Amino acid sequence: MKIKLKSGIDGLLFGMREKDVKELYGNPSRSYKDDEDNTIYLYNDKKLRLTFYADEGFRLGYIIASHPDTELSGTKIIGQEWPALEAQLQQNGLKAFEHETFDSVDNYFNEDNWTIFQVEFGTVVRVEVGAIINAKDEFDWKFK
Template sequence: MKVLPAIGIGDLVFGMKTKDVEQVLGKPNKAFEDEDGNKVYLYNAYKARLTFYADEDFKFGYVICTHPKLELSGIKLFNENAEKVKKELTAKGMPIWEEDDIDTMTRLFNEKNWLTLVAEYEEIICVELGATIDKSDNFVWKFKK
């Protein structure tokens, strides 16, 4: 499954509504509202949690994914050494990474692409990706229907 910074993941594009996502992936295995009133869809087969923002007319704006076949710019992510992946992505044009260490976990964050690589014991175990925000603090929705 391809991680597409600023666009989405796989065939999902930031800005899709729940009905658009359901046309691509089918009904979620679980759906609920989070503490902010956002809709959250869980898809077990994709190991993905999708968030649809309430204050943005329930547009798809964030994904947390642990699928073992995740890749970004042709680079395999899941269970790969975080430092190695960071260097490879930097060489491919993603040079700015903020790093945060908490116990056994490291979070590598690329603000420009609103991309977080979560590593435990130095191996990537999770990817978080969000819709980007422009200079006026508005989301940049890529889905046009």
């Protein structure tokens, strides 16, 4: 499952609607509404959590992945030790990370690519990627 920064993961593109995702992956293992009325799809086999934004016509705007085959720039990232992965990411142009700690979890956020690497006990356990907001303060949807 390849992360395409600013675009999505694998065949998932930011801006897809629920029907588009179902055509690609079938029905989710579970779906529900969050506190903001967004629709959330969980695909257990793919270890994906997809968020369709209610205020954007239920377009896919956020993806969380924890599948061990998730990769970025040809490198599998889940299960990697953060210092080694961070060095590789910096070589590939992801340089600025904001760091936050919550209990046993460290989040490393790269705003330019709207990507969060979640690290627990020094190891990457999941990655979150979101749709980019352009200079007009609108989402830059990749799926038209």
